[in-house]
Amino acid sequence: xxxxxxxxxxxxxxxxxxxxxxxxxxxxxxxxxxxxxxxxxxxxxxxxxxxxxxxxxxxxxxxxxxxxxxxxxxxxxxxxxxxxxxxxxxxxxxxxxxxxxxxxxxxxxxxxxxxxxxxxxxxxxxxxxxxxxxxxxxxxxxxxxxxxxxxxxxxxxxxxxxxxxxxxxxxxxxxxxxxxxxxxxxxxxxxxxxxxxxxxxxxxxxxxxxxxxxxxxxxxxxxxxxxxxxxxxxxxxxxxxxxxxxxxxxxxxxxxxxxxxxxxxxxxxxxxxxxxxxxxxxxxxxxxxxxxxxxxxxxxxxxxxxxxxxxxxxxxxxxxxxxxxxxxxxx
Ligand SMILES: *[C@@H]1O[C@H](CO)[C@@H](O)[C@H](O)[C@H]1NC(C)=O
Ligand SMILES: *[C@@H]1O[C@H](CO)[C@@H](O)[C@H](O)[C@H]1NC(C)=O
Ligand SMILES: *[C@@H]1O[C@H](CO)[C@@H](O)[C@H](O)[C@H]1NC(C)=O
Ligand SMILES: *[C@@H]1O[C@H](CO)[C@@H](O)[C@H](O)[C@H]1NC(C)=O
Ligand SMILES: *[C@@H]1O[C@H](CO)[C@@H](O)[C@H](O)[C@H]1NC(C)=O
Numbered sequence: 001x002x003x004x005x006x007x008x009x010x011x012x013x014x015x016x017x018x019x020x021x022x023x024x025x026x027x028x029x030x031x032x033x034x035x036x037x038x039x040x041x042x043x044x045x046x047x048x049x050x051x052x053x054x055x056x057x058x059x060x061x062x063x064x065x066x067x068x069x070x071x072x073x074x075x076x077x078x079x080x081x082x083x084x085x086x087x088x089x090x091x092x093x094x095x096x097x098x099x100x101x102x103x104x105x106x107x108x109x110x111x112x113x114x115x116x117x118x119x120x121x122x123x124x125x126x127x128x129x130x131x132x133x134x135x136x137x138x139x140x141x142x143x144x145x146x147x148x149x150x151x152x153x154x155x156x157x158x159x160x161x162x163x164x165x166x167x168x169x170x171x172x173x174x175x176x177x178x179x180x181x182x183x184x185x186x187x188x189x190x191x192x193x194x195x196x197x198x199x200x201x202x203x204x205x206x207x208x209x210x211x212x213x214x215x216x217x218x219x220x221x222x223x224x225x226x227x228x229x230x231x232x233x234x235x236x237x238x239x240x241x242x243x244x245x246x247x248x249x250x251x252x253x254x255x256x257x258x259x260x261x262x263x264x265x266x267x268x269x270x271x272x273x274x275x276x277x278x279x280x281x282x283x284x285x286x287x288x289x290x291x292x293x294x295x296x297x298x299x300x301x302x303x304x305x306x307x308x309x310x311x312x313x314x315x316x317x318x319x320x321x322x323x324x325x326x327x328x329x330x331x
Pocket of ligand 3: 232
């Protein structure tokens with residue numbers, strides 16, 4: 001268990017010893033910390049419930065070469081998330097803030113079976129990476145920014161492991177995709193309800209979005225249809241647009257909603273939003289126009305490049321696999 005110990009020594013002195021670390025944080029910085037802490041609480045609970053439910057034999061039956069391997073990796077990840085949540089919570093309190101607390105997390109749709117759990121965990125970690133990247137656009141205190149960086153790199157390690165546990169390409173792109181807090185909540189919000197201390201203003205969730213007509217792998221060339229409480233089926237599709245964001249590009253690819261097709265050469269995470277106009281969205285959340293967003297994003301993976309490491313871990317999925325969006329579709 002060297003990794004959690006190493007992490008504690010790296011991260012903890014920076015932020016747990018924050019009692020003297022009163023930096024007169026701006027309310028925006030404090031909000032980012034509260035939001036990050038909420039996500040870490042969610043992740044920590046998610047893995048705790050999963051490990052209580054699934055045994056070595058369940059992972060073996062799901063096609064892992066070793067049932068102990070995913071349990072060991074998920075345990076490492078779970079411990080990191082719990083450490084992050086504690087450290088962020090302590091920092092929030094030390095700086096006069098109030099931790100978002102008392103939330104109920106409902107993961108029943110994501111823990112139906114090992115495949116769904118591992119596919120959802122992959123999305124959860126991608127969203128975690130995106131959330132910290134989005135946070136860098138908001139945080140003004142350089143020390144807080146650096147702490148966020150020390151966590152973001154670890155979330156990205158988790159995400160790579162989850163790629164391998166899904167039998168997929170471990171490092172699909174040279175660039176990741178930032179997500180704003182409103183976007184993160186559109187994805188994670190379906191798991192969360194009833195917090196005693198709520199999400200700080202002015203963060204409001206975008207309307208959730210789900211892919212409705214693809215149950216198997218999503219591949220380049222797959223045309224998608226969607227559902228969202230914000231999409232009125234009586235609105236003619238040609239008034240709305242889907243915006244597909246992939247890693248490594250600086251703008252989205254816009255398409256009419258009823259012709260929303262995954263571009264050729266896509267590999268790795270895909271972020272899809274629905275907008276009310278056809279202007280491409282900047283991928284940078286600093287430059288991105290938000291006023292046209294109608295719903296989303298939803299996040300899924302396109303696995304078009306096979307990976308020897310992924311195949312070693314999960315031979316049955318080594319060629320092509322994908323998870324259709326997240327399962328956080330309950331809201
Ligand atoms: C959890 O969510 C599922 C739908 O995914 C729902 O059927 C169930 O009632 C929820 N459980 C609780 C305790 O709210
Ligand atoms: C999903 O729905 C769209 C729009 O109705 C359709 O064009 C597409 O063929 C469907 N995709 C699949 C994989 O069924
Ligand atoms: C959908 O649009 C129709 C026609 O404009 C309207 O009557 C209806 O109330 C709308 N429904 C929702 C849920 O917005
Ligand atoms: C994206 O990059 C291209 C050059 O590759 C540049 O012309 C364009 O202005 C950039 N757009 C944004 C929104 O950064
Ligand atoms: C993966 O590809 C190999 C070689 O093309 C093939 O033999 C194997 O059956 C494929 N596995 C799956 C699960 O599709």
